[in-house]
Amino acid sequence: xxxxxxxxxxxxxxxxxxxxxxxxxxxxxxxxxxxxxxxxxxxxxxxxxxxxxxxxxxxxxxxxxxxxxxxxxxxxxxxxxxxxxxxxxxxxxxxxxxxxxxxxxxxxxxx
Amino acid sequence: xxxxxxxxxxxxxxxxxxxxxxxxxxxxxxxxxxxxxxxxxxxxxxxxxxxxxxxxxxxxxxxxxxxxxxxxxxxxxxxxxxxxxxxxxxxxxxxxxxxxxxxxxxxxxxxxxx
Numbered sequence: 696x697x698x699x700x701x702x703x704x705x706x707x708x709x710x711x712x713x714x715x716x717x718x719x720x721x722x723x724x725x726x727x728x729x730x731x732x733x734x735x736x737x738x739x740x741x742x743x744x745x746x747x748x749x750x751x752x753x754x755x756x757x758x759x760x761x762x763x764x765x766x767x768x769x770x771x772x773x774x775x776x777x778x779x780x781x782x783x784x785x786x787x788x789x790x791x792x793x794x795x796x797x798x799x800x801x802x803x804x805x806x
Numbered sequence: 807x808x809x810x811x812x813x814x815x816x817x818x819x820x821x822x823x824x825x826x827x828x829x830x831x832x833x834x835x836x837x838x839x840x841x842x843x844x845x846x847x848x849x850x851x852x853x854x855x856x857x858x859x860x861x862x863x864x865x866x867x868x869x870x871x872x873x874x875x876x877x878x879x880x881x882x883x884x885x886x887x888x889x890x891x892x893x894x895x896x897x898x899x900x901x902x903x904x905x906x907x908x909x910x911x912x913x914x915x916x917x918x919x920x
Contacts, residue, residue: 729908736914737914738849743908792861793839794851796851797848
């Protein structure tokens with residue numbers, strides 16, 4: 696059965712800290728790994744990673760995929776209170792054409 | 807760009823009642839997904855359609871759940887009869903192309919069954 700596991704499940708830090716969120720996966724016919732940010736409403740897309748070892752950046756957020764060890768990390772530097780959210784990772788099973796989501800990491804940034 | 811539209815945004819109903827959730831995907835998107843999110847189980851895929859055809863409904867919990875997509879711009883998820891354990895946020899998402907990847911989520915319907 697396809698599985699995506701995120702850690703930690705919950706994280707509380709102070710504004711300005713750097714955080715690393717982890718995502719490991721076991722998915723048949725794996726194609727890509729996606730990161731989403733979920734605040735009060737629907738998940739919004741952050742990154743899609745398909746190639747191993749190539750970092751993707753968007754402002755203070757960056758992410759990288761390791762297809763040999765089957766994991767991805769999401770880094771957030773100089774965190775701000777607006778970064779508080781649930782961060783979801785999802786692996787795309789190309790054969791079944793569907794995303795398998797992890798449980799999410801609830802990140803809280805305190806001022 | 808209206809995004810994915812879901813209705814109602816909130817639904818409170820009594821156990822045993824029929825519930826119908828509605829979704830309008832982004833125009834031009836050919837894949838539509840129904841998800842359920844709870845604290846215990848996270849985000850779970852219930853069913854998805856490609857070009858209005860159900861492709862994978864293995865996530866549908868039981869026969870009480872059914873979904874239809876009569877055309878490219880409308881889908882429904884029905885629960886009959888509803889039970890308290892169905893209480894959750896139900897998201898609809900759509901994407902373009904196959905295999906689908908960047909899925910755009912609607913605002914969700916928060917369902918409470920008492």
